[in-house]
Amino acid sequence: SAGMTEEEYCRWHPHTVGCNTNKRCCTGNFVGCQACLAGIPEEVYCKTIDPFIPGCSRYALTEVEHTASKALSLAATDPADGDSPVVIRACCMAMNAKCLACVDGVTEEEYCAENPETPGCKPPVACCAAMISSCLACMAGITEEEYCEQNSETPGCDELRDLADSDKVGCFEWVSDESCAFDMKRVKTIEFDVEWSDCQGLWFAPIWTFADPWIAPQGLSGEIDFVESCPVPGIRTNLGCYSVPGDDECKDGKAWGQAGAEQGGPKHFKMEMTGSDLKTYVCDIDGSGCQVSASYGGYLDKVHPMSGGADNKFHFVSDVWNGAAGDGGWSGCEAQRQPDTNCQYAITNIKMTSNDDQPMYGNPTSKCAHLNAKEQVQGWLANGERGVAEEGKGKADKTTE
Numbered sequence: 001s002a003g004m005t006e007e008e009y010c011r012w013h014p015h016t017v018g019c020n021t022n023k024r025c026c027t028g029n030f031v032g033c034q035a036c037l038a039g040i041p042e043e044v045y046c047k048t049i050d051p052f053i054p055g056c057s058r059y060a061l062t063e064v065e066h067t068a069s070k071a072l073s074l075a076a077t078d079p080a081d082g083d084s085p086v087v088i089r090a091c092c093m094a095m096n097a098k099c100l101a102c103v104d105g106v107t108e109e110e111y112c113a114e115n116p117e118t119p120g121c122k123p124p125v126a127c128c129a130a131m132i133s134s135c136l137a138c139m140a141g142i143t144e145e146e147y148c149e150q151n152s153e154t155p156g157c158d159e160l161r162d163l164a165d166s167d168k169v170g171c172f173e174w175v176s177d178e179s180c181a182f183d184m185k186r187v188k189t190i191e192f193d194v195e196w197s198d199c200q201g202l203w204f205a206p207i208w209t210f211a212d213p214w215i216a217p218q219g220l221s222g223e224i225d226f227v228e229s230c231p232v233p234g235i236r237t238n239l240g241c242y243s244v245p246g247d248d249e250c251k252d253g254k255a256w257g258q259a260g261a262e263q264g265g266p267k268h269f270k271m272e273m274t275g276s277d278l279k280t281y282v283c284d285i286d287g288s289g290c291q292v293s294a295s296y297g298g299y300l301d302k303v304h305p306m307s308g309g310a311d312n313k314f315h316f317v318s319d320v321w322n323g324a325a326g327d328g329g330w331s332g333c334e335a336q337r338q339p340d341t342n343c344q345y346a347i348t349n350i351k352m353t354s355n356d357d358q359p360m361y362g363n364p365t366s367k368c369a370h371l372n373a374k375e376q377v378q379g380w381l382a383n384g385e386r387g388v389a390e391e392g393k394g395k396a397d398k399t400t401e
Helices: 006-012 031-038 042-048 063-071 097-104 108-114 133-140 144-150 157-165 328-332 374-400
Strands: 073-077 085-089 170-175 187-197 203-211 224-229 234-238 250-252 264-274 277-283 291-296 314-322 344-354
Touching (some): 133 144, 344 374
Antiparallel strands (some): 250 291, 277 291
């Protein structure tokens, strides 16, 4: 490009043949790869180029830096005009649609229209050609529900209305309340038994945990999907490792069950924390024959709820998604709407132990105190805490009366 040195050109177009010939850099959309390609430290890349790329969470921006990284523009002189001001954009340098559109001075949609194969561009939707509501809605670029509101006589809309009347269609969720929130840094083990039946084609997660606020990507959010049918029909333990491709210590396992018409399980599940490392196992119901189902080295040091000195509390969740597409999870998990499902599942014998020999829920009045491992509670009481426990229990009994 005219008016640029080779070094300047390579900074903006790092994948060009001849650039970075003396470096061996990965090419993934992760801060370690992109900072290497740009020839600058990771922290500098995160604070001046693209603070939202995976891996930048460890370099937290101040409010001023965050605002500057989004709004930075520099006044310059147009050499053809002599003194006409032009705007030089501060663009990210990843080889994706967002960054390349910024460099070219066009919108992301305009860039993708000309360069549809660029990473980050949504692939063109292939719509069916039948004259039914689902195909016509796809052609119109709106949801089937929106199309049927405007064209209620179209074939297929009656079926859609019937689905809406089903009490089994929708998104159903249970979340533990604040009294049952727990500190992941104190967790030594979480164990439970699980079984399910008649859940074919359904996206469901009998038990998982997260911390609020949930901050993307999934692999850095702290979310642990202990048991989830994703992608359907496989039952897996999912940590979201797909979203942190540069981290070889995050490993989602293979499917260890199937969400079919037959009964699944019963299985015994166990999560262990060793230092900051997380590992999960699926075992026979008697605790034997355990196999690793997922692992995440350095989990406590990497995920948002605990990084940078944070200590956000975790909650348990159980949910069934049997509605329609709402985010990337529906398509990513290959979910299907099942209006006649008879899916049933059970999570029983939940037991938690801490790494400090104290019950996870020290207050005996807590509704989640029964999740404490009995042996740890007994040891705690034997070490002089009985009076405190009995006093708390007495208050709970009095309140109940």
